[in-house]
Structures are given as C-alpha cells and as structure tokens.
Amino acid sequence: MKFKRGDPIEVFDMGPGFLGSFYDGNIISRVGKETYIVIFRTLLEADQSGLLRDSVKADKIRSKPADVLVSGFDLGEKVDVFANDGWWAGRIISKKVFVSGFDLGLFLSFGRIISKIGETEYLVHFDSTNQDIIYPFTDICVHRDWDAANEVWLYSRN
Numbered sequence: 001m002k003f004k005r006g007d008p009i010e011v012f013d014m015g016p017g018f019l020g021s022f023y024d025g026n027i028i029s030r031v032g033k034e035t036y037i038v039i040f041r042t043l044l045e046a047d048q049s050g051l052l053r054d055s056v057k058a059d060k061i062r063s064k065p066a067d068v069l070v071s072g073f074d075l076g077e078k079v080d081v082f083a084n085d086g087w088w089a090g091r092i093i094s095k096k097v098f099v100s101g102f103d104l105g106l107f108l109s110f111g112r113i114i115s116k117i118g119e120t121e122y123l124v125h126f127d128s129t130n131q132d133i134i135y136p137f138t139d140i141c142v143h144r145d146w147d148a149a150n151e152v153w154l155y156s157r158n
Contacts, residue, residue, distance in 0.1 A: 027061075062146045
C-alpha cells in the first residue's frame, strides 16, 4: 500500500512487549521504497520534547479504519482498548453498569467502590499478557482485523 503525506495510519508489531498493540500516527514522508517517516499521535520523543517521529517499514503500517459507533459491547466480544498510549486487542469478559448511583453489575473480586452514574465499565482480558483489566466504555472500540493481502479492514462483532 502506498501512503502520502498526512495520511492517518496505524503502526503495529513494534517489537517485544508490544504484541497485540498498535499506535495512531500520520505519514510525514516516504524514505526509499520500503520505509516511511511517521509522526505518532500519542507517543513522545525520549526527552519529552514533542511527538515521536520515527522511520517505519511499510509492512508495519496500515490505513486507519473508519470509526464504528456502538452503544455497548457483548460478553466475549473482541475489542481494542486505549491504554499506555496505544490500542491493545482484548476480549470482554464482564460488564458493570452504574445507574442513579447504584451498581447493577459487580466485579466481585476487585473491591472497588465507584460512583459513576450512567457509565458502563467492562472487564477486558488480554491474551498477550494474560491480564484482566477494567476500562470505561469510552476507552474501548470495536476490533477490526487488517487483511494485508487485499488491503481492507474486516469487521465482525464476535
């Protein structure tokens, strides 16, 4: 896939410790046949002086998918969660809804007292780290798979 300056993209497979994650960015320029200079939207330079700019091989870049608006997620659904400056693939394993200050669903093993009227939180399991972590609805999006051979996004809510 060929990209041009300013194209919104995602960079994935950034090495050990980043399995199952991807990071939003934009193309700055092309360097040679197989490499692009990317500016990341959430990662900073080591000295914190500004957004990280880095050279990235073309096979680690994919187009940014269109947003998919949803009102909630189902148990067992594969999702992407925004955490640690990037998006991480996981699966919904529990749901907690707060209505008028009353907790309608419990994460029994967490012992957290939260008063977030009208909000929904989800317990997400990450296979890459074997962790279960609670996230608000606003930090979760529908998972899509990238078909690199055909350069298209595949969308399935299961």
